[in-house]
Amino acid sequence: MTRIERRNLFxxxxxxxxxxxxxxxxxxxxxxxxxxxxxxxxxxLQKPVWVxxxxxxxxxxxEVFWKSLYNTLYFAAFALPLGLVASILTAVLxxxxxxxxxxxxxxxxxxxxxxxxxxxxxxWWILNGRFxxxxxxxxxxxxxxxxxxxxxxxxxxxxxxxxxxxxxNSVVIYLAALQDVPRSLxxxxxxxxxxxxxxLRHITLPLISPVIYFNLIMGIIGSLQVFAQPYVMLGGGGPxxxxxxxxxxxxxxxxxxxxxxxxxxxxxxxxxxxxxxxWLATHTSRKHIYYAGQ
Amino acid sequence: xxxYIERGLVHLLLLAGASLFLLPLIWMLSTALxxxxxxxxxxxxxxxxxxxxxxxxxxVPVRLGxxxxxxxxxxxxxxxxxxxxxxxxxxxxxxLRQSTPQGVETLVPIEVLKDIxxxxxxxxxxxxxxxxxxxxxxxxxxxNIVRRVAPRWENFxxxxxxxKYFPAYLxxxxxxxxxxxxxxxxxxxxxxxxxxxINWPGRNKVFILALATMMIPFPVLMVPMYCLFRWLxxxxxxxxxxxxxxxxxxxxxFLLRQFFMTLPKDLSEAARIDGCGxxxxxxxxxxxxxxxxxxVVGLFQFMFTWNDFLGPLIYLTDxxxxxxxxxxxxxxxxxxxxxxxxxxxAGLLVALPIIVLFFFTQRSFVEGISMTGVKG
Numbered sequence: 001m002t003r004i005e006r007r008n009l010f011x012x013x014x015x016x017x018x019x020x021x022x023x024x025x026x027x028x029x030x031x032x033x034x035x036x037x038x039x040x041x042x043x044x045l046q047k048p049v050w051v052x053x054x055x056x057x058x059x060x061x062x063e064v065f066w067k068s069l070y071n072t073l074y075f076a077a078f079a080l081p082l083g084l085v086a087s088i089l090t091a092v093l094x095x096x097x098x099x100x101x102x103x104x105x106x107x108x109x110x111x112x113x114x115x116x117x118x119x120x121x122x123x124w125w126i127l128n129g130r131f132x133x134x135x136x137x138x139x140x141x142x143x144x145x146x147x148x149x150x151x152x153x154x155x156x157x158x159x160x161x162x163x164x165x166x167x168x169n170s171v172v173i174y175l176a177a178l179q180d181v182p183r184s185l186x187x188x189x190x191x192x193x194x195x196x197x198x199x200l201r202h203i204t205l206p207l208i209s210p211v212i213y214f215n216l217i218m219g220i221i222g223s224l225q226v227f228a229q230p231y232v233m234l235g236g237g238g239p240x241x242x243x244x245x246x247x248x249x250x251x252x253x254x255x256x257x258x259x260x261x262x263x264x265x266x267x268x269x270x271x272x273x274x275x276x277x278x279w280l281a282t283h284t285s286r287k288h289i290y291y292a293g294q
Numbered sequence: 295x296x297x298y299i300e301r302g303l304v305h306l307l308l309l310a311g312a313s314l315f316l317l318p319l320i321w322m323l324s325t326a327l328x329x330x331x332x333x334x335x336x337x338x339x340x341x342x343x344x345x346x347x348x349x350x351x352x353x354v355p356v357r358l359g360x361x362x363x364x365x366x367x368x369x370x371x372x373x374x375x376x377x378x379x380x381x382x383x384x385x386x387x388x389x390l391r392q393s394t395p396q397g398v399e400t401l402v403p404i405e406v407l408k409d410i411x412x413x414x415x416x417x418x419x420x421x422x423x424x425x426x427x428x429x430x431x432x433x434x435x436x437x438n439i440v441r442r443v444a445p446r447w448e449n450f451x452x453x454x455x456x457x458k459y460f461p462a463y464l465x466x467x468x469x470x471x472x473x474x475x476x477x478x479x480x481x482x483x484x485x486x487x488x489x490x491x492i493n494w495p496g497r498n499k500v501f502i503l504a505l506a507t508m509m510i511p512f513p514v515l516m517v518p519m520y521c522l523f524r525w526l527x528x529x530x531x532x533x534x535x536x537x538x539x540x541x542x543x544x545x546x547x548f549l550l551r552q553f554f555m556t557l558p559k560d561l562s563e564a565a566r567i568d569g570c571g572x573x574x575x576x577x578x579x580x581x582x583x584x585x586x587x588x589x590v591v592g593l594f595q596f597m598f599t600w601n602d603f604l605g606p607l608i609y610l611t612d613x614x615x616x617x618x619x620x621x622x623x624x625x626x627x628x629x630x631x632x633x634x635x636x637x638x639x640a641g642l643l644v645a646l647p648i649i650v651l652f653f654f655t656q657r658s659f660v661e662g663i664s665m666t667g668v669k670g
Binding site: 001005008009011012013014015016017018019021022023025026027029030031033034037044090093094096099100104105106107108109110111113114115116117118119120121122123124125126128130131133136139165168169172173175176177221224225227228231232235247250251254255260263264266267268270271274275278 | 307308316335485488518522544603607619630652656663
């Protein structure tokens, strides 16, 4: 190692030292500790007691655990694809509209600026069975709307609906990606007489596919950890625990039942699920992602 | 021709969608400006209103009670002093006929205050002047009552009062925002500089490690961090919520590194040849050039801290230490379900600063969001 190299190594490490400390204290230590706790009986007050895989075995027979996992996957299975299609569609339309594009973009983006708790409180009111905006609107078309948050069949659809209100963030991302698609491609497609659908299918979607993939992965990670909305709107999980989400049940175990070991085990299972789904998404989409310059 | 129809259709769809997106927020504002009884009307009222009665040349705000369609009297019971509204047929010789549940008729001495000649042409309505005890009701002719648009801006003040510690919530939130923004911008700029402007062996491998840590979900870290802060005696203080931001979060480092990479190499080379120290190059040459990117990181951090709910929920124990997000949820759990107007006013107060901030920094915002997605 030359003198310059040694100097650079020293300087580089000095500059990233805040990150190194953060990595050790706020990432590596917690990861290790949580893995250890997941094999322990631990209530914070007393020292953790090693119990082997007991927490993991308990999970298999814990009906509430399965219910929370089901609820979360149900939510993700609807919120993710619906959000993906809605935001791409909105972005494609916005990209074509010339008049008032920036005003429209701001309107679509506005809801995703509303702080999560404020949004949850607002939707709690909108979804009110008697005086909520949604049922007022349904009454106009002659439908007697359900008791959204008080009916176990409707709690999860309620949360999916609410999540669609917040797609503005991805709309902005897609819009930026769409503006990078070269105009010339559409122009030559026009000469060939391609239809709007063909252009979308064979030019637009392939060219923005890396961004779709990125949003999909972020969506998987985010939607499996949804916490604030169900916690604020449905507290302990709503009627018959129909909206008890994974992260909420995990929080309850950790900070209400003081079963920290069990909560850690749940967190690791969540991590594995996220890794598996990310791998699955990567594996199945690999052929469909187009990277410019490759 | 087809082009115009198509374009019209696109605009129509977008406008319809935009109104759906905007409607909840308008509904929120509308609710926040109503008196409570107007939040619970079917069909809904969108524009808050108020009835007024002209009395002695003055317009007095009132609420409407039941309408009176038979000849009636406003009377005062001589024994209890209560004001009553009774049909004239129930009066005889300065007394009110009342029957007990057993069917025994008694005569209550009364004093007639007002005689109301209800007829098909003039309907009277019982009115409750606002801000007066409900026993002070009066009657008014329908023709004398006017309805005017009247947003209740005072609901915001009342919501703040009802939240009890609102000023403390605001101060805590602002303090946390300032600390975490300073911490995040400074520490992640340092780290990003180390990951991009200095060439050291193993740099890219370590950076991939940094990216990989972004995959770890928060619940995995949550319990040990709680234990760590508990061991430090920091539970119930704001410290767990800001100390971490001084240690360069991977996401911010990633954002800034992307930007630092675009700066030309010659810039720092020239300074190095002039004998400039590395920290001075970072501080005096690189940072001033990166203002837009630092702005994005600062904005995102501000948003994150302002919105964070789980962190304060875990670490804060005393109501006086709550942040706005946690305070709003606490208010909802205490007063929610009836006082919709105050709840919406409180929600707006929490949302508004972010929306205002957005309008002032729109460009950085949109650039930042596009940056996270497109170059990711």
